[in-house]
Amino acid sequence: xxxxxxxxxxxxxxxxxxxxxxxxxxxxxVRTARSNIMRHGTIDRPPKPFGRPAEVTESxxxxxxxxxxxHPSLSQQAQANFIYKLYGIRVSRSTIGRGVKWTKxxxxxxxxxxxxxxxxxxxxxxxxxxxxxxICVDESGDDREMAIPTKGYAxxxxxxxxxxxxxxxxxVSFLPAYTIHGVIYSEVYEGTTDLELFxxxxxxxxxxxxRYPEPRSVVIMDNATFHNVSLAIKxxxxxxxxxxxxxxxxxxxxxxxxxxxxxxxxxxxxxxIEDEDHIRGDLKNYLRIMSIPWVEAKVAGDGHGDTLERHSxxxxxQNKGERKHDI
Numbered sequence: 542x543x544x545x546x547x548x549x550x551x552x553x554x555x556x557x558x559x560x561x562x563x564x565x566x567x568x569x570x571v572r573t574a575r576s577n578i579m580r581h582g583t584i585d586r587p588p589k590p591f592g593r594p595a596e597v598t599e600s601x602x603x604x605x606x607x608x609x610x611x612h613p614s615l616s617q618q619a620q621a622n623f624i625y626k627l628y629g630i631r632v633s634r635s636t637i638g639r640g641v642k643w644t645k646x647x648x649x650x651x652x653x654x655x656x657x658x659x660x661x662x663x664x665x666x667x668x669x670x671x672x673x674x675x676i677c678v679d680e681s682g683d684d685r686e687m688a689i690p691t692k693g694y695a696x697x698x699x700x701x702x703x704x705x706x707x708x709x710x711x712x713v714s715f716l717p718a719y720t721i722h723g724v725i726y727s728e729v730y731e732g733t734t735d736l737e738l739f740x741x742x743x744x745x746x747x748x749x750x751x752r753y754p755e756p757r758s759v760v761i762m763d764n765a766t767f768h769n770v771s772l773a774i775k776x777x778x779x780x781x782x783x784x785x786x787x788x789x790x791x792x793x794x795x796x797x798x799x800x801x802x803x804x805x806x807x808x809x810x811x812x813x814i815e816d817e818d819h820i821r822g823d824l825k826n827y828l829r830i831m832s833i834p835w836v837e838a839k840v841a842g843d844g845h846g847d848t849l850e851r852h853s854x855x856x857x858x859q860n861k862g863e864r865k866h867d868i
Contacts, residue, residue: 596630596632596636597624597630597632597636597640601624601627601628601630602640602641604623604624604627605620605623605624605637605640605641606641606643608620608623609641609643613648614648617634617637617638618634620637620641621633621634621636621637624637651791652791654790654791655789655790655791655792656789656790656791659789659790659792660789660792660795662789663786663788663789663792663795664795666786667761667786667795670759671754671756672721673720673721673756673757674753674754674755674756674757674758674759675720675721675759675761676718676719676720676725676746676750676757676759676760676761677718677719677720677761677762677796677797677798678716678717678718678719678742678743678746678760678761678762678798679716679717679762679763679793679796679798679799679802680714680715680716680734680739680765681714681715681802681806682712682713682714682715682733682734683712683713683715683806683824683828690703690810690813690814691810711731711732712731712732712733713729713730713731713824713825713828714729714730714731714732714733714734715727715728715729715828716728716729716730716734716738716739716742717798717801718746718749718760719797719798719801720757724801725749725757726745726746726749727829728742728745729825729826729828729829730825731825734767735767736766736767736769736770736771738767739767739768739770740770740771740774743760743770743774743778744774744777746760747777747778747781747783750781750783751782751783752781752782752783753782753783753784758782758783758784759783759784759786760778760783760784760785760786761786761787761788761796762785762786762787762788762796763787763788763792763793763795763796764787764788764789764790768787770785805831808831809831
């Protein structure tokens with residue numbers, strides 16, 4: 542049985558326990574803590590920064606970021622000049638590079654004439670159609686220069702060099718009709734596309750279309766000059782029950798066929814060395830072979846439905862981003 546403690550012993554034991562639970566502090570410590578709470582919102586004073594004070598403040602960096610959103614092509618020297626003109630402070634290009642923390646990349650060029658409201662209207666109208674109803678139409682072309690590879694290997698610090706003839710030859714145009722199941726009809730010809738060729742293409746495409754709301758019953762095209770078809774073609778499509786929908790002006794990104802053109806050209810460039818003789822000998826026939834359904838499916842991974850659906854999602858995200866950027 543533990544011995545009975547006296548009143549004095551119990552008081553000493555109580556003080557010992559309290560000192561172990563609560564650290565001892567002087568009145569000066571309490572005053573310092575109270576002052577720090579009132580000034581900084583915490584008991585501890587924030588640490589002092591090491592080195593000399595920063596030349597460029599946070600508000601200056603925000604001004605540069607805002608200016609870069611308006612003019613993203615500004616060089617680091619131009620950004621330094623912008624700081625000097627606005628705040629009278631000279632900074633080096635290395636300071637700009639460390640402080641901005643943005644990377645330089647290839648810019649996407651957008652036409653100033655593009656109308657945001659018309660884009661919103663077209664995106665909304667296109668969302669009313671099912672993917673299997675859409676036929677995307679556009680023209681693309683190239684010359685024999687596509688047989689010249691643009692990249693090669695060389696030792697570090699050495700630029701690879703190749704010797705190729707610079708005679709481009711005649712331009713060959715490719716006019717396909719792209720759907721969720723790939724290319725259903727296409728034409729390949731020498732020269733550029735004009736209104737007469739395009740109207741002939743639409744006449745030949747019509748038997749491959751269905752009556753709305755059947756599959757392949759909505760033809761989407763951009764606002765190119767040669768796409769302003771005659772009233773006779775419009776009446777022909779109207780009688781067949783096929784809708785013709787025009788994109789908003791200066792908005793080639795709204796047509797998913799651009800993804801197909803990119804995939805096809807990348808595939809041709811990857812085979813430039815193996816197929817060089819065929820490309821230079823008969824580019825027209827070569828493009829026709831590359832556009833047949835099984836080759837096109839191989840190029841795009843046979844995921845045309847995913848491509849169209851992903852394109853619609855990307856458009857919605859980009860549209861929201863552009864709206865937020867303007868604000």
